[in-house]
Amino acid sequence: MLAQLGAIALVVAPVFGLIGLGFIASLSGHLRERAAEGLSEYVFGLAVPVLIFKTLAEAQLPQEGQPWGYWIAYFTGAFLVFALGMVAAKRLFGRGHLESVIQGFTSGQANTVFVGVPLILQAFGPEGAVPLFLLIAIHLPIMMVLATVLAEGAAAGVSLASLRRLGRMLAFNPILLGIYAGGIAKLAGYVPGGVLKQTLDMLAASAVPCALVSLGLALHRYPIRGDIGPAVLITTLKLGVHPAIVYALTRVLPMPPVWADVAVVFAAMPCGINAYLLAQRYKAGVTAAASAVSLSTAASLFTVTIWFLILGVS
Template identity: 85%
Template sequence: MLAQLGAQLGGIAFLVAPVFGLIGLGYAASRGGLLREKAAEGLSEYVFGLAVPVLIFKTLAEAELPAEGQPWGYWIAYFAGAFTVFGLGMLAARKLFGRDHTEAVIQGFTSGQANTVFVGVPLILNAFGPEGAVPLFLLIAIHLPVMMVVATVLTEGAASGLSLSGLKKLGRQLAFNPILLGIYAGGIAKLLGYMPGGLLKQTLDMLAASASPCALVSLGLALHRYPIRGDLAPAALITALKLVVHPALVFALVQVLPMPKVWADVAVVFAAMPSGINAYLLAQRYRVGVTASASAVSLSTALSLFTVSVWFLILGVG
């Protein structure tokens, strides 16, 4: 029993250590002045605008889709957990910390919105391989649009009676989001039976291979730019909701809702991802909750090294 547990812990360390090691390397490189802020911005744009969309396109074009169709329990389990912690984050901001409606929405969004691209993609692909790629990228396809639309509607609705121009702007941003374009292109290629070959495949393979390491180093650089600045009580509560409550709710739901085992595991690990940088960017846009969201992003990312390891242990991964 102890030998089996030790072997599993060793396997988890093998999965987690390289991922968070690269994040730490990026943070150290930025803090030590080895890479400047221009490098951080450029690497982030490369990851988000080219490398990850190519990885998604290539993976979906080559993927084996489930013969039984979409397991709807997967979507229900994940988003039921996400919107529960979204609501709890809003409630805590209003009742415990006395924040106004807009800041409560920001804190709720930070509690429910996961870092899918910079941590989720490398970690889940490292843990589950090609078998986990389809549920991962299908969830990414609707995660950002759903969470952003809800947050924007709640915020804009309170501020200006739900601005049509604001919703149109959001629609344009989502329509031309590089990650979503990669998903659309991969899905179309799969439907048409097209798989890149020859020189094009070699080029795409090289770009896709750079996505995970560059994403992780880029996140480390970003964490140095968005440090833990204060407002620690809201940040700590947001972190607990994101790293503990959200995956616990999803874990409970996947036990009773029908879906393949790997889809259930991907849903739980996806929910266990730290708060995404989009939460900080949304806070900056509305000029409220910036300190709490920045602190929550950094704190949840640092602590997720340990909490994700625990969830891997619970799921039997490694």
């Protein structure tokens, strides 16, 4: 037990240590707002897409095809906590439809890039990269489409303008472009070499530390500032209920063991900053979303450790 905790600490401590470093740097004024925005743009627009492209181009894909149990397990959990978050917002906190959708989306939307990529790669290495990036490829589109349809479809139907806006956002999303490019390179049998490989290696190596420091800087901008009740409930759904559902399903549905563990850890990630951005776009549930992002990120230091213990990560 102590040996396993020591091994987990070697995975978790550097990840959350860099998040804490970014938070302290922002809190102290050592790195200012423009540094936070610039680093976030670099991570999201260049470093992580290059990491994904490089990893997928060089990856060994499963010979037996896609394990559909993997997708069923993860998204069953995601949709259930989305629904539970919506129902709780309406019944427990008396919120309207739009704010209930935002709280449901916050409950089901994981922080895949800034926490998921560093933590899962640190825990499972290259073997966990393929299931991680394949899930990222469809996670954001599915959750964003669902949230948009529920938010706008209740009153007058989903508008053409909103669908166009969503389509543009997904079509030019740098993370998705990295996934598509990596998939095409893999299908074509292209693996970067020479100077290009060295350049991509350097960019990819910067992705994880920069993403973690960037998240720490961002958390100072999204403080716990109210709506504590909904934030605590959302955090419980995201860090406890979601991975518990996925864990139960991965024990009975067919998939490789590493894929099962990646699905559970992916589900155990804190609320994604996209939830806060969506709340800002619709001007509903902003305080609850911001509080849930910060609270779930802080709490995930402990809950992720527990899930690693349950999964036997060592």
